[in-house]
Amino acid sequence: VTAPGVLTLLTDFGPGSVYVGQMHATFACLAPDVRVVDLAHDVPFGGVEAAAYVLARSWRRFPPGSVHVVVVDPGVGSDRDLLAVRRDGHAFVGPDNGVLAPVLDGALARRVENRGWMAEQVSDTFHGRDVLAPVAARLATGADWTHVGPPAEPTPSDLGPVVLEDGVEGRVILEDRFGNLVTNIPGALAEDVRRRTGSIRVRAGRGVVPGLFRTFSDVPDGEPLAYVGSGENLEIAVHRGSAAALLGVGAGASVLLEPGRR
Amino acid sequence: VTAPGVLTLLTDFGPGSVYVGQMHATFACLAPDVRVVDLAHDVPFGGVEAAAYVLARSWRRFPPGSVHVVVVDPGVGSDRDLLAVRRDGHAFVGPDNGVLAPVLDGALARRVENRGWMAEQVSDTFHGRDVLAPVAARLATGADWTHVGPPAEPTPSDLGPVVLEDGVEGRVILEDRFGNLVTNIPGALAEDVRRRTGSIRVRAGRGVVPGLFRTFSDVPDGEPLAYVGSGENLEIAVHRGSAAALLGVGAGASVLLEPGRR
Amino acid sequence: VTAPGVLTLLTDFGPGSVYVGQMHATFACLAPDVRVVDLAHDVPFGGVEAAAYVLARSWRRFPPGSVHVVVVDPGVGSDRDLLAVRRDGHAFVGPDNGVLAPVLDGALARRVENRGWMAEQVSDTFHGRDVLAPVAARLATGADWTHVGPPAEPTPSDLGPVVLEDGVEGRVILEDRFGNLVTNIPGALAEDVRRRTGSIRVRAGRGVVPGLFRTFSDVPDGEPLAYVGSGENLEIAVHRGSAAALLGVGAGASVLLEPGRR
Numbered sequence: 001v002t003a004p005g006v007l008t009l010l011t012d013f014g015p016g017s018v019y020v021g022q023m024h025a026t027f028a029c030l031a032p033d034v035r036v037v038d039l040a041h042d043v044p045f046g047g048v049e050a051a052a053y054v055l056a057r058s059w060r061r062f063p064p065g066s067v068h069v070v071v072v073d074p075g076v077g078s079d080r081d082l083l084a085v086r087r088d089g090h091a092f093v094g095p096d097n098g099v100l101a102p103v104l105d106g107a108l109a110r111r112v113e114n115r116g117w118m119a120e121q122v123s124d125t126f127h128g129r130d131v132l133a134p135v136a137a138r139l140a141t142g143a144d145w146t147h148v149g150p151p152a153e154p155t156p157s158d159l160g161p162v163v164l165e166d167g168v169e170g171r172v173i174l175e176d177r178f179g180n181l182v183t184n185i186p187g188a189l190a191e192d193v194r195r196r197t198g199s200i201r202v203r204a205g206r207g208v209v210p211g212l213f214r215t216f217s218d219v220p221d222g223e224p225l226a227y228v229g230s231g232e233n234l235e236i237a238v239h240r241g242s243a244a245a246l247l248g249v250g251a252g253a254s255v256l257l258e259p260g261r262r
Numbered sequence: 263v264t265a266p267g268v269l270t271l272l273t274d275f276g277p278g279s280v281y282v283g284q285m286h287a288t289f290a291c292l293a294p295d296v297r298v299v300d301l302a303h304d305v306p307f308g309g310v311e312a313a314a315y316v317l318a319r320s321w322r323r324f325p326p327g328s329v330h331v332v333v334v335d336p337g338v339g340s341d342r343d344l345l346a347v348r349r350d351g352h353a354f355v356g357p358d359n360g361v362l363a364p365v366l367d368g369a370l371a372r373r374v375e376n377r378g379w380m381a382e383q384v385s386d387t388f389h390g391r392d393v394l395a396p397v398a399a400r401l402a403t404g405a406d407w408t409h410v411g412p413p414a415e416p417t418p419s420d421l422g423p424v425v426l427e428d429g430v431e432g433r434v435i436l437e438d439r440f441g442n443l444v445t446n447i448p449g450a451l452a453e454d455v456r457r458r459t460g461s462i463r464v465r466a467g468r469g470v471v472p473g474l475f476r477t478f479s480d481v482p483d484g485e486p487l488a489y490v491g492s493g494e495n496l497e498i499a500v501h502r503g504s505a506a507a508l509l510g511v512g513a514g515a516s517v518l519l520e521p522g523r524r
Numbered sequence: 525v526t527a528p529g530v531l532t533l534l535t536d537f538g539p540g541s542v543y544v545g546q547m548h549a550t551f552a553c554l555a556p557d558v559r560v561v562d563l564a565h566d567v568p569f570g571g572v573e574a575a576a577y578v579l580a581r582s583w584r585r586f587p588p589g590s591v592h593v594v595v596v597d598p599g600v601g602s603d604r605d606l607l608a609v610r611r612d613g614h615a616f617v618g619p620d621n622g623v624l625a626p627v628l629d630g631a632l633a634r635r636v637e638n639r640g641w642m643a644e645q646v647s648d649t650f651h652g653r654d655v656l657a658p659v660a661a662r663l664a665t666g667a668d669w670t671h672v673g674p675p676a677e678p679t680p681s682d683l684g685p686v687v688l689e690d691g692v693e694g695r696v697i698l699e700d701r702f703g704n705l706v707t708n709i710p711g712a713l714a715e716d717v718r719r720r721t722g723s724i725r726v727r728a729g730r731g732v733v734p735g736l737f738r739t740f741s742d743v744p745d746g747e748p749l750a751y752v753g754s755g756e757n758l759e760i761a762v763h764r765g766s767a768a769a770l771l772g773v774g775a776g777a778s779v780l781l782e783p784g785r786r
């Protein structure tokens with residue numbers, strides 16, 4: 001199957017928001033034959049790191065030719081740039097605030113400046129609708145992307161964890177509806193620490209969580225576990241429960257991966 | 263580009279609700295080639311004014327030929343009428359309770375009465391699914407709209423603010439996920455007061471908010487501001503914060519626009 | 525109209541979740557011409573009974589040829605089976621934990637075991653994305669369903685209420701955004717009790733609710749009522765209010781249907 005590219009939409013607007021609906025309106029007008037997928041709308045308000053993670057773990061799942069629109073933009077209306085990025089047959093548009101960091105490696109980037117590709121009236125508080133959506137629709141329908149604006153040097157951004165001598169210091173970047181906590185620690189790094197030190201545990205909030213397990217049912221009901229999640233980062237969960245509630249933490253909280261008791 | 267019309271859906275069902283899913287089922291059966299856009303599902307329960315505002319600020323963004331379904335219907339099952347409205351190439355269906363007020367000016371309206379266009383069984387509590395969705399699907403696929411029912415006289419509805427001698431008395435009609443407060447005061451009216459009085463401020467809840475600013479970053483982090491929002495009404499926000507939390511108010515709260523200190 | 529089948533998605537992931545978005549990504553790759561409908565994403569975490577109810581009341585509303593994906597799967601990664609079911613021209617995939625119970629009667633069932641139909645890498649915590657979505661996409665695009673795996677004997681599951689001598693003992697299975705409470709008592713059963721005993725009332729939480737009424741406006745504002753809902757089960761609501769708040773109960777709570785005062 002060679003599926004056609006789609007438009008994806010990743011925002012912190014909250015599901016069911018009219019802000020999402022109005023972006024779909026633009027897509028319906030300018031890219032009526034392109035499928036639109038709501039990638040996620042529940043990342044935390046201004047959650048640049050969470051959005052970057054979601055994008056990193058999702059974009060390759062879509063068909064080549066897809067255009068990914070990211071609107072987590074607390075600096076809207078300030079002088080931050082808007083970027084258009086091309087990489088491996090996919091295109092990306094979003095603010096230059098770190099949300100596109102995971103796709104910048106080896107990518108081409110341009111500043112979004114072509115006034116003729118934007119809405120006739122551009123509001124000062126909703127560039128997602130008035131700039132990013134029409135630009136993305138044009139990219140998704142075959143417009144020449146070099147017309148979007150001049151080449152850009154995106155602002156560098158380091159969202160990774162800190163690797164210590166025998167552990168890793170990271171952060172919770174996402175809390176899902178189940179109270180599962182997704183950290184910024186790549187699963188491969190956690191597996192590496194375990195290989196070197198024999199076993200690992202994770203300190204987070206008011207708890208110390210054993211790991212690495214394979215899946216929820218590897219521990220009794222109500223018990224916490226650390227595991228490599230479906231997004232390939234280290235996650236903390238409680239079997240049929242909420243890690244966020246048990247540990248008393250959420251997005252932004254510190255997480256310390258360390259060797260288990262020896 | 264001449265994009266085909268779409269079906270839009272605006273409800274107070276909450277995102278992810280099966281009520282939304284079942285309306286999409288009807289569209290999938292009766293209008294399989296028409297794109298469906300979820301305009302918004304997070305307006306407050308029974309929020310007629312909020313839905314009217316969302317509709318007013320959104321319908322012209324969709325392609326001509328679109329059919330807009332509004333289901334904010336606390337009186338479902340009582341003797342309120344259901345309306346079908348035509349205006350400027352768009353069609354609208356919804357209860358006669360004020361949600362369609364913004365599109366009635368110069369519009370044609372009919373009562374929805376054609377039993378043959380409705381579901382075989384019409385429940386007493388979900389006319390959105392059993393009446394409005396099938397009627398909208400028929401309108402979106404080219405049925406003759408005069409068959410929907412006899413001409414109607416919609417109930418008049420005044421949702422506007424009260425213009426005072428040197429200010430405006432309005433209300434918060436929507437609180438978004440960020441805690442931004444959308445008022446029922448048109449931005450043009452606020453700009454008018456400023457032009458006449460030199461400067462303005464807005465009283466809401468436990469605060470007095472300076473205005474008019476252009477965008478969030480025009481004030482320091484954590485500070486409130488009044489501005490003309492992306493929906494063209496007066497809004498109140500806090501830069502990287504929540505106006506709803508700072509001021510202690512939400513949808514329905516009184517707002518007083520007055521001259522600034524002179 | 526003979527509408528083509530669609531893919532429907534019913535989960536407890538919460539609306540706006542990236543888990544939903546990633547399942548849509550698989551559909552966009554493997555079934556690019558098939559419409560996708562989000563049936564519901566707000567059923568309670570692990571709410572097998574709620575999901576079964578939503579499925580039971582919704583699947584026949586979609587066109588024949590549709591494939592329904594149900595991901596309410598608290599046992600993901602354990603040894604529970606995944607099932608593919610065919611009935612009356614529709615197909616269903618989901619875990620063998622009761623969510624598919626309403627469609628098993630007279631249906632053909634197979635275990636999902638064809639590794640070649642799954643994602644290349646199958647995570648231990650997200651079979652919805654890595655197994656059910658690609659299998660559903662294949663079924664929706666005409667693959668021979670006997671290739672999904674060997675015939676299965678689904679685990680029996682009884683989610684019904686208990687019929688007493690002069691009443692019915694049931695449970696709340698869903699609380700909607702309005703605070704309406706959907707019970708597991710079929711409306712026909714409630715009507716039956718009323719026919720035999722003259723009148724009925726419903727005990728739930730801290731209240732006794734009169735019934736059966738036709739619709740919300742049959743009682744004064746703020747008053748509770750029992751009625752047969754749009755899903756054909758007994759429901760409890762408050763006219764322009766929240767039954768969940770008034771009665772202090774939610775999903776899982778006991779409900780006793782009994783004769784009214786005589």
